[in-house]
Amino acid sequence: MKKIIFIVSILFSSLFASNQEVTVTILPQKYFVEKIVKDKFSVNVMVPPGSSPHNFEPKPSAMKALFNSKAYFLIGEPSEKAWIKKFKQNAKNTTFVDTTVGVEKIEMVAHEHHEEKEDKHKGHKHEHEEDKHDHSGVDPHIWLDPILVKIQAKNIYEAMIKIDAQNSDFYKTNYEEFIKELDSLDSEIKNILAPYKDKAFMVFHPSWGYFAARYEIEQISIEVEGKEPKPNELVKLVEEAKKHDIKIIFVSPQFSQNSAKTISNNIGGNVVAINPLTDDWHNNLLTVAKEIANSYK
Structure with missing residues (x-):
């Protein structure tokens, strides 16, 4: 019973x-x-x-x-x-x-090049023909x-x-x-990144397009059409990282870290783990902002 x-x-x-x-x-x-x-x-x-x-x-x-x-x-x-x-x-x-x-969405851009002219507030890209990849769909990482x-x-x-x-x-x-x-969070991030306007950071998967546009910095992604870059593409990414004086490469648990480590070794930079899908959302955005700022100090 x-x-x-x-x-x-x-x-x-x-x-x-x-x-x-x-x-x-x-x-x-x-x-x-x-x-x-x-x-x-x-x-x-x-x-x-x-x-x-x-x-x-x-x-x-x-x-x-x-x-x-x-x-x-x-x-x-x-x-x-x-x-x-x-x-x-x-x-x-x-x-x-x-x-x-x-929400005004922007296009999902798999790779940005220094020569591109960008409207950072609207997220529009004007790419050279030789730099184009298949960027079907909009960026969902709002x-x-x-x-x-x-x-x-x-x-x-x-x-x-x-x-x-x-x-x-x-x-x-x-x-x-x-x-x-x-x-309050937006103001804090703006204060952290204000001195680094137009600076760049590198990440494997281009999850941070909206973040970059909001705070007027540049996201450079490693992946090419959703895949690991080929050796010749890795060489170009290393050159681009050096051109932008990038010293930080973000990786996340959902994607490969091999290319990021290779690039880091060639530029004397640091690989930093971040997770755009964490439930510790508030602190995560602050951490990313601080890591970008610290990489230029």
């Missing part, structure tokens, strides 16, 4: 929990959503730590949590487009919220710009007051506090 009561208790607990859950694609989104919902909802993350959203396959447990979610906050990753039909088929009672509404996160936060907040209207004042207070945090 006790066993039956225990099982029934678990079932009711699961049912209750399912009414207090929302879903996001990546960990930084969890940070944004939790800033607004606090403990009112738990946040299910589709892409687990250490995985790349570019080629992930949802686990059954994540799909089950999505089925029980009141909302799914989309970030505009290509992987979402590949799975969205199945997501909606399996989560008919879930509200799908595009958090990118209102979460790495605090000002663009303000737009996402507004979309999250507006969705939550529709989903849970009785707690609208609670969400409003949290949202306004989060906006203050984002403005």
Whole structure:
């Protein structure tokens, strides 16, 4: 009898929990959503730590949590487009919220060259014909710009007051506090990077295009069309790093580090691990800014 009561208790607990859950694609989104919902909802993350959203396959447990979610906050990753039909088929009672509404996106640029003329605020590139690669699609990494996160936060907040209207004042207070945090973070990063306007940093995967455009610095990526550069391309990257006096190369756990280490050895630079998908979002952006600044001191 006790066993039956225990099982029934678990079932009711699961049912209750399912009414207090929302879903996001990546960990930084969890940070944004939790800033607004606090403990009112738990946040299910589709892409687990250490995985790349570019080629992930949802686990059954994540799909089950999505089925029980009141909302799914989309970030505009290509992987979402590949799975969205199945997501909606399996989560008919879930509200799908595009958090990118209102965000002006830029093209995903796999490699930038010094000769390119760039409108850093708009992100437009004017490349020489011989330097062109296949840059299909827009850059999805909008979460790495605090000002663009303000737009996402507004979309999250507006969705939550529709989903849970009785707690609208609670969400409003949290949202306004989060906006203050984002403005403060933006100011701090600007102060750190202001002396290094037009300086450059190198990274394997070009995740930091929005960050670079916001703070008027240049991102130079190592990968070529999503792949490790060939030996002759590595030589050019070493030359470019020396031309820009780059002493730091960022790597992340989702991508190879071999090329970065080779370039670093040839320029006397440092390889620094960063993770654009960490849930420690606030400190991560500050760390990147400080690392770039310190590399030029």
